[in-house]
Amino acid sequence: MRIFKKQKQKYNSLAQDIRMYKIPLKRAEEIIKPFKDKWIYVKLISNIYSKYNDDTSQSGMYSKFKVRNIYFNDSSILIYGFEDSDRLFLSKSNLVQTECSNELDEVKLIYQEKDIFIEIYIKMYLPNMERRLHEIEDSKNHLIITEGKTDWKHLKNALFQLKAEGKFKQLDIDFFEYENEVQMGNDVLKRICSYQSLFENEKLKIFIFDSDDKKINEEHQGHDYINHGNNVYSLVLPIPKHREATPLISIENYYQDCEIKTEDANQRRLYLAHEFDLTTGKHSILENVYTPLVKDKMENNHIIDNKVFKINDKIVYKKDIFNNEKKENIALSKNRFATYILDRISPFDTISVQSFELVFDIIASIFNDYYHQDKKHDVGEEISPGIYLEKHDNHFEVLSIHGSCSKKVALKIKEATHVSYAMKLSNDKRSVLLSLQFQNEEIECPIQISQKFLGFLHKKAQNKFNRIELHICDEDKNYISHKEIMNDDLCVVLIKGIFNELNN
Template identity: 30%
Template sequence: MQTEMPDIQSTFQAVTTKRELAERLGSSLKMLAYYLYKLPPEQQYKKYDIPKRTGGTREIYAPISGIKQIQKRLSHILQNYQPAKFCVHGYVKERSIKTNAYIHRRKRIVINLDLKDFFPSINFGRVRGLFKSAPFGFNDEVATTLAQICCHDGKLPQGAPTSPVISNYICRRLDNELIAFARKHKINYSRYADDITFSTNLQFLPTAVGHIKEHKIVLSNTLRKIFQDNGFTINEEKTRYALRTNRQEVTGLIVNAGINVPRKYIMRIRAMLHAWEKYGLEAATKEHFEKFNYKHKHPDYPEIAFKNELTGMLNYVGQMKGIGNRVYIALYYRITRLDSNIKLSIPEYIPAPEGTTVVFCEGKTDPLHLEAALSWFHQQGEFSDLDLHFFKWRSDLDINNDTLLQMCQTRPQAKRDNRIEIYLFDRDVPRYIQKAAEKDKSYKHWEANVYSALLPVPEHRDFNEICIEHFYPNEDLLKEDKDGRRLYTTREFDPESGCHLKLKEVYYAGTRAQLRCKYPKILDSNVRKTGSDENIALSKNNFAKNIFHKTGSFKEVSFTYFKVIFELFEEIIAQAK
């Protein structure tokens, strides 16, 4: 994404006419003119009224397909154009309600504000002015057209793809002033869309912020003026404060100690599960939509909607409390017992013996390779003090690098012991390398003895995109099993024709893009012989099992190059202790 930004800036800022703008947004001047000028305003958007839990309704304006596509392209450009302020957590990639709440954990006082009519208060003139000023600097024609693309009825519509990112740009001056205000008075500040939060551990609330009167927070005129000068109005009904002796809530999460989900939310999930367990799915669904239908839904397939809602709530708990959290795991087991087809892409956690270091791998076959290798080294008298437990995932779980990264982020809050946990990432997905390791190291400490680590590069390989199978020498990596099947690598095939370079009847039936990768990627599928649709490659799973069980020709294999992995584990364990 970083490499794309200069190109986005230069090509977008070079726009000087409506025609150039239309082309930059993947449209044409004719289509853009039709949507903006010929199509009546009432036909440009569809209005929906969504009930609020607190009463009243929220107006959502969804653009028609053609306008939506243009807005999505513009939104993508703007999101990659300039990074959001560090205090902004709404509508920003890799930030969330959780990162917003995290700042305000364990504080003496938390203050919550809400901006009234947030999107509608950002009018056409403000949006047009945004595009005329830095960092954009567009002329009147382009700035006006951009504002017309983004606005409906003279203001930002809630429901348009461009509204969130535009609101963050509009709020940059507000954010700058509140950052300076917060630093001056030694308080914390964050914003998630229209939700403003301040917090502090100071013994007394600074008078510049406000004062507490009759169990209510009265904001200072200084603070109010910052919002007023930036064109926003504070919603007095939603202004509140909470001391650490009370429940402190930030963007729906409890922050008194760590990050937690409100107890009522968990109780609601348990009640839905209990009704399903006791009365069956049909009766539980009927009761739910008749008595507890807060969003006033009337789905065509209520039982499916009930399960989807419950699954979504459970997934939210896993994301917020941590996927190794005991409360989550208990709920996970209950729902999967009721319906085994429900997929929550969340691993179960089985504790290893006390004092053992637990290793979690991205690949389901990795533990077999590592166990076999460690056993071999033990027989050679090496790594005898290395006490490792290689965690084995359930076969029905979809485990990938995202899962491992999520566990690294959430496990420190969920752990209740000092056991060392190492999450081992392959090197064949570049975007995880910086996330899983600190600079000049092959690992990273996430707190609470939770570590992520990258597979080291074995000395016999001349590339960095390493997965576990690459630790075997080629004579073992390409060994045939009793049926003549073996693993293949992309370097064995012609990248244009897909034909094997030595075996005339063998070809690769997958995409040519796979064969064009710069390193020898392991292939265990789509390898065929001429005249047959059957895959002749050995699966990675069977390759690992053959090695682990010492089957046939796999009885003797070399684990020499695995040594660097266990040396890395020793280094991590030494640091943890």
């Protein structure tokens, strides 16, 4: 049954989606506004009404991106992503219906222009881990990457508060913000740190580890931070004065014990290991409160954010806690605690962030090192004019292509989101001619054939993590941009074609 009519519709007069309910436009704006800094899925379905019969043709498209900014004015709705191509502009005068889901995580807008009706679905979306980790690699600004999903929330709030006090205003830096879609931990964070240090980074990538892993602590012992090269740095959370007696800390220990114990509106809070008896798991002060999680050799300041139970029955041994069917979990999760702080929810908005100055003092030192370092760096062995081959300890190789062009073209290359490329042998079979196309601009790079270059091509065909990077300067030799190129399956096809031609 066709729901669209040819004439202009009365607002919210169309049949609604079975999963949703109709809402005023202002309410839709209120729901969309918190989508800022979130990933969204946008689906557009075009329904074209025919003047000559009752048929409606339909087409659709969709996109997924992270929202940078959302603007509303009297005439328009504007949603911008972090890439130039990620945007959605809507004229309010053409909207005829707005709906939302029961969970308030999706909004549907119906847009009419003459005989065309467009259904626009905007839904919060949880990207997979691979897509999220690409954000680290492709970051356009200095970036802090933390060990846990709560760490960045505490640090982001602390930096905001400290900047409001006039401190650390020079630190223009973003945080890698993630939730359950990325399973980080110190081992994963260390691997990502090592991987990022293999390749050139225009901006800082700073990896911050909790101070609760002895092996990582030993690696950083005696150093405020480690410079891994290529603008990649790491540090361990420095120990605030009030934790010097218990130096194995997580980020929550930057707050005082009384602040850690702050209760939310439901009387839930975090607990510390020293509050409980090791044998019975009973809380030392609170009546009928137990946890089975305390154990020997656990740090006194260890945070317990789960399995703290209210039990009215008498408990003699910790094992009895598990067997009790009437237990009620009264703990506040670390993630909820961090979210309360980041969102400035009372009474968590009064918790002090002064201890975090220790962290940002170190980050300020890293910025100082970044701005005063010699920007000339070892780019490997020159195997052809402007072409360098750099080998790393883990057997990966990076082929760096350095070139210059007009500033106008260099900026086009920097802004390009897609690079087309082709490879072929020169007529004398002494060089490989690599051509690259960016936004209607084309550059050609001749690379002399040598055993080292052929060896790299062979490795590249076997493993895409052997990278090809393009570095562009303008006519005045000012460094403009760098980007990885040729990291898809087409590269393997072209390389095999080069080898086939050489063998013929």
